[in-house]
Amino acid sequence: MITENNTTQNPGSSTIMRGIRLADLSLRLGSSDLITDMSETFDVGTWTCILGPSGVGKSLLLRAILGLIDPHSHSDITVSGNVYTTNGNEPLTGYVSYMAQQDLLFPWLTVRQNIELGTSLRGQQSCGADSQKTEELLKAVGLDAYADTLPDRLSGGMRQRAALARTLKENTPIVIMDEPFSAVDAITRLRLQDMASEFLTGRTVIMVTHDPLEALRLGHNVRVLRGRPAAFEPAIAPPACPPRSVESPDILEMQGRLLTSLQGSGI
Amino acid sequence: MIRRLLRLATVVVCLIFLWQAIIWASGVPPYILPGPLAVFDAIGDKWRLLLMHGSITLFEILCGLLLGCLFGGVSALTMAYFRPARRWLLPVLVMSQSVPVFALAPLLVLWLGYGMASKIAMATLIIYFPVATTFYDGLRRTDPGWMDLARTMDASRWMALRHVRIPAALPAAASGIRVAAAVAPIGAVVGEWVGSSAGLGYLMLHANARMQIDVLFAALATLSLISITIYFSLDVALHRLTPWQPDKGVSTRPPR
Numbered sequence: 001m002i003t004e005n006n007t008t009q010n011p012g013s014s015t016i017m018r019g020i021r022l023a024d025l026s027l028r029l030g031s032s033d034l035i036t037d038m039s040e041t042f043d044v045g046t047w048t049c050i051l052g053p054s055g056v057g058k059s060l061l062l063r064a065i066l067g068l069i070d071p072h073s074h075s076d077i078t079v080s081g082n083v084y085t086t087n088g089n090e091p092l093t094g095y096v097s098y099m100a101q102q103d104l105l106f107p108w109l110t111v112r113q114n115i116e117l118g119t120s121l122r123g124q125q126s127c128g129a130d131s132q133k134t135e136e137l138l139k140a141v142g143l144d145a146y147a148d149t150l151p152d153r154l155s156g157g158m159r160q161r162a163a164l165a166r167t168l169k170e171n172t173p174i175v176i177m178d179e180p181f182s183a184v185d186a187i188t189r190l191r192l193q194d195m196a197s198e199f200l201t202g203r204t205v206i207m208v209t210h211d212p213l214e215a216l217r218l219g220h221n222v223r224v225l226r227g228r229p230a231a232f233e234p235a236i237a238p239p240a241c242p243p244r245s246v247e248s249p250d251i252l253e254m255q256g257r258l259l260t261s262l263q264g265s266g267i
Numbered sequence: 268m269i270r271r272l273l274r275l276a277t278v279v280v281c282l283i284f285l286w287q288a289i290i291w292a293s294g295v296p297p298y299i300l301p302g303p304l305a306v307f308d309a310i311g312d313k314w315r316l317l318l319m320h321g322s323i324t325l326f327e328i329l330c331g332l333l334l335g336c337l338f339g340g341v342s343a344l345t346m347a348y349f350r351p352a353r354r355w356l357l358p359v360l361v362m363s364q365s366v367p368v369f370a371l372a373p374l375l376v377l378w379l380g381y382g383m384a385s386k387i388a389m390a391t392l393i394i395y396f397p398v399a400t401t402f403y404d405g406l407r408r409t410d411p412g413w414m415d416l417a418r419t420m421d422a423s424r425w426m427a428l429r430h431v432r433i434p435a436a437l438p439a440a441a442s443g444i445r446v447a448a449a450v451a452p453i454g455a456v457v458g459e460w461v462g463s464s465a466g467l468g469y470l471m472l473h474a475n476a477r478m479q480i481d482v483l484f485a486a487l488a489t490l491s492l493i494s495i496t497i498y499f500s501l502d503v504a505l506h507r508l509t510p511w512q513p514d515k516g517v518s519t520r521p522p523r
Contacts, residue, residue: 063415066415066418066419067418067419068415068418068419093421094421096419097419097420098415098416098419100412100415100416102412104410104412104413104416106413106431106434106435107511107512108434108437108509108510108511117416117420117430118420118421120426120430121417121420121421121422121426121427121430121431122420122421122422122426123423123426150510150511152511170420176419
């Protein structure tokens, strides 16, 4: 939903946290039903990781939640049903930020300008407290020395850190992530996971991933999406608080079971 | 930079020697092909004349570039922003290219007169198309991920255009402008050939008719000097404008 929204100063930055409620959400791709009448609640402050075979419709589900499926476009995807916040039954617009697999940094903006992208896209001026927040985030993700360089000078891990900072800068109660750390090496991925887990505490996060270990480290709930039309299997709740250690025997055992189960089926 | 200039100078000197060698070997009379020395003499003698006509042609080219880029840019933006404009304007744009611009030259001279206006119009027409199409292509091919990001950040259509689509399209537009810079002198000179009382094209026809082939060559040298200067200064300016764009061999600049 592209709307003129200059008056409301990024409504999501209010302190009230929000969850997500899907009401009878259906997704059709051409003539096949990907998702039929899905009703789910993602509670306030929980991190939900979604796993599932490729092609099951995970990314499309995220796009539907983000409101990115344009009913007027000529694509053959149709979406029906509603996506609300849990308190107030409002549409998600303005309460949600998005982090994708590609860092989506703009090559013509410096790292700092990229982090402040939301502010400039809404036509707002970056004021004192706002730019101070940017500096804090730059420090937090360890990019303060690179604030004024263009992204093509950064390594893959640094770029994804900048993308994370840009997501955090939006300061929304809901964060949607689509395989955000899959394009970096294993060690960088662990660091990014720790960083994201720390910074996003208290927010409602939905994250699609292909990596069961990542799901088990970060999620309060791990949900497997499977079938056609796709449905969630019962939630798996790993013990202890995220980010969990990769050495924990419980986690490793659960990873083994998840891998076997995911391997066992097609869509 | 100095190395590049040295290389360029070497090539030019070699070509001049080759030119002289052809004259020695074939013995063509100077009214068919004058030697380099005769042309240098002509440049020395007639530099005021060359400067006068050259500045007129330069002015026509620059005006054509400015107007062509302006109209091309505005058309591309209109087509990208308004859906109906795209449906109505795009066929017109493509159709306009089925008419060779050179065929229009006599008409332009008839309508706009023997002065500079018809030559500027000619150059503008030639420049308009590459700029409009490349810029429009760039605007259309914005990374969908960037547009998704802008939408989740609640950007209006105008803000998405200004902060995402236009900067993303600049490298494409820049290569269109480079093409335009290379063809702009053609537009101006063809316009001058068809009918004019000043400019390098006029000087060439005039000298040709009087068998002053050395003056014709001097005018030609002035024209290529103007073209090269315009092309390279635009190239440098465009690289400054899009510093994030790696050199991909679109231009003739060697990688840094």
